[in-house]
Amino acid sequence: MQVKAVKFGGTSLSDAGQFRKVYDIVKSDESRRYVVASAPGKRHGSDTKVTDMLYACYDMAAAGLPIDAFFDGIRARFDDIIAGLGLDYNLDDEYEYIKSTLRHGAGRDYAASRGEYLSAKILARYLGYDFIDACHVVFFRDDGSFDDEYTYRNLESVLRGHERAVIPGFYGVMPNGTIKTFSRGGSDITGAIVARAANADIYENWTDVSGFLMTDPRIVPSPLQIKTVTYRELRELSYMGAGVLHEDSVFPVRTVGIPINIRNTNDPEERGTMIVSSVNCADLVGSDHVITGIAGKKSFSVIRIEKDRMAYQRGFLRRVFEILDLNGVNVEHIPSGIDTVSVIVHSSELTGKKELLTESLRRAVNPDYIEIQDGLALIAVVGRGMVGKPGVASRIFDAVAGAHINVRMMDQGLGELNVIVGVDESDFESALRAIYSAFVDKQ
Numbered sequence: 096m097q098v099k100a101v102k103f104g105g106t107s108l109s110d111a112g113q114f115r116k117v118y119d120i121v122k123s124d125e126s127r128r129y130v131v132a133s134a135p136g137k138r139h140g141s142d143t144k145v146t147d148m149l150y151a152c153y154d155m156a157a158a159g160l161p162i163d164a165f166f167d168g169i170r171a172r173f174d175d176i177i178a179g180l181g182l183d184y185n186l187d188d189e190y191e192y193i194k195s196t197l198r199h200g201a202g203r204d205y206a207a208s209r210g211e212y213l214s215a216k217i218l219a220r221y222l223g224y225d226f227i228d229a230c231h232v233v234f235f236r237d238d239g240s241f242d243d244e245y246t247y248r249n250l251e252s253v254l255r256g257h258e259r260a261v262i263p264g265f266y267g268v269m270p271n272g273t274i275k276t277f278s279r280g281g282s283d284i285t286g287a288i289v290a291r292a293a294n295a296d297i298y299e300n301w302t303d304v305s306g307f308l309m310t311d312p313r314i315v316p317s318p319l320q321i322k323t324v325t326y327r328e329l330r331e332l333s334y335m336g337a338g339v340l341h342e343d344s345v346f347p348v349r350t351v352g353i354p355i356n357i358r359n360t361n362d363p364e365e366r367g368t369m370i371v372s373s374v375n376c377a378d379l380v381g382s383d384h385v386i387t388g389i390a391g392k393k394s395f396s397v398i399r400i401e402k403d404r405m406a407y408q409r410g411f412l413r414r415v416f417e418i419l420d421l422n423g424v425n426v427e428h429i430p431s432g433i434d435t436v437s438v439i440v441h442s443s444e445l446t447g448k449k450e451l452l453t454e455s456l457r458r459a460v461n462p463d464y465i466e467i468q469d470g471l472a473l474i475a476v477v478g479r480g481m482v483g484k485p486g487v488a489s490r491i492f493d494a495v496a497g498a499h500i501n502v503r504m505m506d507q508g509l510g511e512l513n514v515i516v517g518v519d520e521s522d523f524e525s526a527l528r529a530i531y532s533a534f535v536d537k538q
């Protein structure tokens with residue numbers, strides 16, 4: 096029998112109705128043996144996630160304020176779910192324990208983790224699955240990094256002892272026994288860790304959308320869905336701002352080649368997006384488009400440096416990067432010409448540093464010209480179908496030129512998996528629409 100590790104996000108567990116959908120999904124496939132739960136998320140647009148309520152509660156406790164009334168709101172979220180499911184289950188002792196721990200100086204991460212803990216307890220009870228507390232199986236090192244080796248070794252043997260189980264996402268334990276969480280959205284990571292430890296055939300990540308779209312629906316109305324994406328493509332796309340999955344959740348499963356399937360709890364028949372380590376030729380032929388997706392971000396700056404005969408000066412770039420490093424500036428891209436180099440950075444990296452940086456660069460490399468320009472937007476056009484295919488870059492530029500937009504820079508990765516186009520921020524949306532339409536609408 097196959098083994099599937101399945102993770103349900105906050106909106107999939109936001110109320111009793113959503114818990115019922117999760118029940119049906121899990122029970123409809125007996126290979127869905129290990130379930131990772133998030134804390135209840137928003138039930139509607141103006142609602143508050145339980146995790147945010149817990150952070151607020153922690154702040155109140157830390158400020159010495161009474162938390163009873165506020166905690167009642169959190170408790171109500173869980174009790175409503177229990178009542179809505181008709182479960183004979185009572186978490187009163189747990190609530191009291193959490194409150195008293197918060198009053199006695201428990202950490203912020205402990206507070207936040209209780210959303211996943213309680214949610215997973217209810218789900219385990221409802222499904223009739225075992226409950227495995229993440230604080231016994233997910234370990235962090237003293238420096239706060241995730242202890243992969245120790246975790247996999249332990250979790251593997253623990254899972255072997257449970258035919259079916261629910262595990263809370265988002266948190267684990269430090270060597271000193273305190274609870275620590277991953278960054279926000281971190282239940283995705285727990286899901287991947289469990290998939291890996293269970294040696295799962297697939298990691299299903301159930302959320303409230305049917306996978307990835309080819310581009311941002313706020314910019315292009317109803318973009319097509321991505322059916323298959325490789326880990327590498329996904330990394331490029333999410334680095335440039337495409338959301339849905341926590342970035343770090345790819346690493347645990349990527350190395351062992353477990354595919355991730357993004358699925359929609361509200362539309363379980365939809366097959367969603369498959370994230371795979373590589374796709375075979377049949378898939379490639381079957382994929383309809385040369386490009387897999389387009390993502391982009393605003394707020395970049397360019398440091399333009401020109402110097403006659405720069406290309407012949409040994410150590411020129413090293414000195415430039417040394418200065419950037421000394422000023423704590425992280426570099427994103429470095430398109431260059433014979434006697435010019437442009438260093439592209441997030442504008443926020445330069446806040447309060449522009450003058451000092453320009454001055455230090457002047458002193459270090461004595462350029463003929465140096466200027467910092469803000470207001471750059473970057474668009475990444477990503478696709479395994481572009482590799483080795485002539486004419487892709489020209490199609491991108493034709494599309495952008497056809498929309499009367501000036502390309503301020505371009506950069507193509509050596510792997511040919513992506514082309515980055517830089518335009519003025521004010522042209523960002525139109526450029527993205529033009530590229531999408533050139534590759535999708537006009538096919």
Ligand code: ASP
Binds near residue numbers: 105134146147281282
């Ligand atoms: N509940 C946590 C958050 O809101 C973790 C998660 O849902 O993945 O970030």
